[in-house]
Amino acid sequence: MSQSEPLRISVVTEYSAIVRGLHAMLHRHESRVMIVDQDLDGDNPRQVDIALYDTFAQDQGGTGEVARLARHPRVGRVAVLTWNFDEELVQQALSRGASGYLARSLPAAALVDALERVHRGETVVSTPTGHGQVAGEWPGREEALAPREAEVLALITQGLPNTVIAAQTHLSINSVKSYIRTAYRKIGVTSRSQAVLWGVRHGFEPDRRRHRPVGGATIASL
Amino acid sequence: MSQSEPLRISVVTEYSAIVRGLHAMLHRHESRVMIVDQDLDGDNPRQVDIALYDTFAQDQGGTGEVARLARHPRVGRVAVLTWNFDEELVQQALSRGASGYLARSLPAAALVDALERVHRGETVVSTPTGHGQVAGEWPGREEALAPREAEVLALITQGLPNTVIAAQTHLSINSVKSYIRTAYRKIGVTSRSQAVLWGVRHGFEPDRRRHRPVGGATIASL
DNA sequence: CCCGGAGCCACCCTTTCGGGTGAACCCGCA
DNA sequence: TGCGGGTTCACCCGAAAGGGTGGCTCCGGG
Structure with missing residues (x-):
């Protein structure tokens, strides 16, 4: 090769x-x-x-x-x-x-x-190596967000409720809430609305020109 | 004159x-x-x-x-x-x-x-004329939002909770919730997060260059 | 003169969220 | 080998939000 x-x-x-x-x-x-x-x-x-x-x-x-x-x-x-x-x-x-x-x-x-x-x-x-350190980059890495925390925040920034986030990430709703808690602390907000605002101001909004999902649990009419 | x-x-x-x-x-x-x-x-x-x-x-x-x-x-x-x-x-x-x-x-x-x-x-x-039709324009007028509904939405778009919105508008919390309900119906959302997103996408974000408030109930560190 | 819309508020109920605690497991690093 | 951080989950609690209903006033238009 x-x-x-x-x-x-x-x-x-x-x-x-x-x-x-x-x-x-x-x-x-x-x-x-x-x-x-x-x-x-x-x-x-x-x-x-x-x-x-x-x-x-x-x-x-x-x-x-x-x-x-x-x-x-x-x-x-x-x-x-x-x-x-x-x-x-x-x-x-x-x-x-x-x-x-x-x-x-x-x-x-x-x-x-x-x-x-x-x-x-x-x-x-790949064999699931357990949970090692993850290389690469993701939105919010600079703000010390762990990948999962960032992911949950990204979904919050799409206006999704916890139940949908749990379904889409294949996590339990309790895990979702755990990540939300720690993420809120790290970015310094105390409510979902503030988290959404933080998200849109830190590049957590999906770039839909890049690739628009087909069907699934997205919010229409926004 | x-x-x-x-x-x-x-x-x-x-x-x-x-x-x-x-x-x-x-x-x-x-x-x-x-x-x-x-x-x-x-x-x-x-x-x-x-x-x-x-x-x-x-x-x-x-x-x-x-x-x-x-x-x-x-x-x-x-x-x-x-x-x-x-x-x-x-x-x-x-x-x-x-x-x-x-x-x-x-x-x-x-x-x-x-x-x-x-x-x-x-x-x-002015003598409070009661509540006549309001002339002029406000954010969300084209979307058929009444002035009060628009105002509440604007405050939601700043990440404020209902209690603060009530205090700031000098409305009862029940009134605030009423406006929120009717506004949600009109703009087609069912949650605060979605409302925030709708707000930022429809020009409901305050333009802070225009005039930055002194003190008061604003969210810091966003 | 009645109707509808806007404004304002109250009471109710259910769901969701926020936050605290605790507890496993795996990993890399000191 | 122990510590810290990440991932995952459970349970609990109080506070907020969402939504329905109803009621009152004032106003403008048919």
């Missing part, structure tokens, strides 16, 4: 910080992979080798989205990048066309390896 | 829609009054004849702000434009230097009259 063109990877997410983080993370392997930041459904439809679906504040397992990407004429393979390793979710993603189900906790080199194997046609499923 | 320069009026509010509405309302009397849309504390400190403090989603009676304006070297007189005629509020405003306490429900001609009388040195207090 050494002397061919670098793999063209499109990161499917609504959060630019995710793309930036992955870009920075994989930059030192630019001879093997490159992040192409383009709209797959836009006017500039160049082929990408792998669509990397990041589940941050997204439908976990991306039921509809993974299938759509798998059918996408410009997309070679589909891989999911996540920290949720429910057997159910893994199977769902694979059955809908994903060739990779990769852990957020993977170090850069391992991630590149996995991507190359996916591109070769293998089906790569 | 017919053949002199038109009065220069600065509208003190955090909402551009308020300025636009007043501007449109008074436009046909431009020989007698003109709205100057400038930052009183900016680099362009031209004298204004009257600072017109609009209480929309603002500290009613504008305790500190009225006093500040009254002392302001570039401001001739201070008038309050409001729909709150609690005796307490009126006295407070007047004692802090306001020369006018004018009703939102005044038609354009009467408002111009009142402004001219204020400028001449009279102290003008």
Whole structure:
């Protein structure tokens, strides 16, 4: 795999910080992979080798989205990048066309390896390494928010209630509330409304031009 | 008062829609009054004849702000434009230097009259006409929101809880909840978080460059 | 002159949120 | 090996929010 063109990877997410983080993370392997930041459904439809679906504040397992990407004429393979390793979710993603189900906790080199194997046609499923330190970047990292806290905040910034957040993240509602509590403390708010405002002012609003979800638990008419 | 320069009026509010509405309302009397849309504390400190403090989603009676304006070297007189005629509020405003306490429900001609009388040195207090139709404009008017509904929504968009909203508007908490209910129905949301999002997307965020309140019940550190 | 809309408020009830505590587990680091 | 932080969850409690109903006044238009 050494002397061919670098793999063209499109990161499917609504959060630019995710793309930036992955870009920075994989930059030192630019001879093997490159992040192409383009709209797959836009006017500039160049082929990408792998669509990397990041589940941050997204439908976990991306039921509809993974299938759509798998059918996408410009997309070679589909891989999911996540920290949720429910057997159910893994199977769902694979059955809908994903060739990779990769852990957020993977170090850069391992991630590149996995991507190359996916591109070769293998089906790569990370072993859930437990909960190691997570590399990369996410919205709110600078504000000392843990990934889960940031994720919950991102969903709050979409106006979702705790029950929906729990369903979408496959967490118990008690866990959701735990993350909310610690997140509130870190960002210095005491109510959901204030959290929403903090979110919109700190780039937690999903960038819907980047990728608009299909169906699912989103709020219409806003 | 017919053949002199038109009065220069600065509208003190955090909402551009308020300025636009007043501007449109008074436009046909431009020989007698003109709205100057400038930052009183900016680099362009031209004298204004009257600072017109609009209480929309603002500290009613504008305790500190009225006093500040009254002392302001570039401001001739201070008038309050409001729909709150609690005796307490009126006295407070007047004692802090306001020369006018004018009703939102005044038609354009009467408002111009009142402004001219204020400028001449009279102290003008509107008689609370009951609750007539309110002329002018306010954020959310196009969305069929009544003034009070819009006001409550504006305060929600600042992240304030109902108790604070009630205190700031001098309404009972039950009234606040009533307005919230009807407003939610009109804008099609079912939760405060969604209302906040609706607010930021429909220009309900205060424009703090326009005028930053002194003290009071605002949320710090957002 | 009645109706409807706006403003204002009260009482009720259920759901949601906010926050405190405690407790597992896994990890990396000192 | 112990500590801290992240992840996950449970239980509990009080406070806030959401929503329904009803009632009153004032106003303007048909």
